[in-house]
Amino acid sequence: MSALTWSEALALQHPQMDDTHREFVDLLTELEAAIDGPADALAASLERFVAHTEAHFAQEDRWMGALGFAAENCHAFQHAHVLQLLAEVKAKHAANLPLLRQLVAGLAEWFPQHAQMMDAALAQTMAEQGFDATRGETERPRGANAAPITGCGSVSCSD
Numbered sequence: 001m002s003a004l005t006w007s008e009a010l011a012l013q014h015p016q017m018d019d020t021h022r023e024f025v026d027l028l029t030e031l032e033a034a035i036d037g038p039a040d041a042l043a044a045s046l047e048r049f050v051a052h053t054e055a056h057f058a059q060e061d062r063w064m065g066a067l068g069f070a071a072e073n074c075h076a077f078q079h080a081h082v083l084q085l086l087a088e089v090k091a092k093h094a095a096n097l098p099l100l101r102q103l104v105a106g107l108a109e110w111f112p113q114h115a116q117m118m119d120a121a122l123a124q125t126m127a128e129q130g131f132d133a134t135r136g137e138t139e140r141p142r143g144a145n146a147a148p149i150t151g152c153g154s155v156s157c158s159d
């Protein structure tokens with residue numbers, strides 16, 4: 001049984017985000033399986049997972065920028081924290097199997113909370129503003145003088 005499996009509970013009814021999140025789950029599962037395999041396949045799997053996660057988070061950060069979020073909001077901060085951790089593991093601990101197992105377990109625990117709170121709040125903000133993620137345009141933009149959104153918009157956000 002893999003650490004994280006896709007379920008409809010993770011779906012946010014935002015096709016582009018849901019596709020990216022399904023890929024995240026698939027690549028994490030692939031990484032988990034690769035820990036018990038040959039070293040070169042493990043390195044390649046870690047590389048794929050990190051590259052995909054960089055693109056995944058960069059895409060959400062771009063969307064937040066287009067929607068009027070402050071650059072330093074708690075959602076973007078979580079992304080940056082995870083990317084920093086991944087970069088460190090890739091650079092210094094890529095052959096440390098117990099640590100990679102811990103990384104997979106930690107991400108499998110973290111991701112559903114992140115998706116159901118922060119990514120869900122982002123999806124809701126996109127829906128409210130009529131944001132077309134493909135074109136990067138909103139139908140109902142916030143006023144030019146609106147203050148930047150400093151929290152992530154989730155109900156548990158204290159900002």
Ligand SMILES: [Fe+2]
Pocket residue numbers: 021056060115119
């Ligand atoms: Fe996400």
Ligand SMILES: [Fe+2]
Pocket residue numbers: 057060075079114118119
């Ligand atoms: Fe996110």
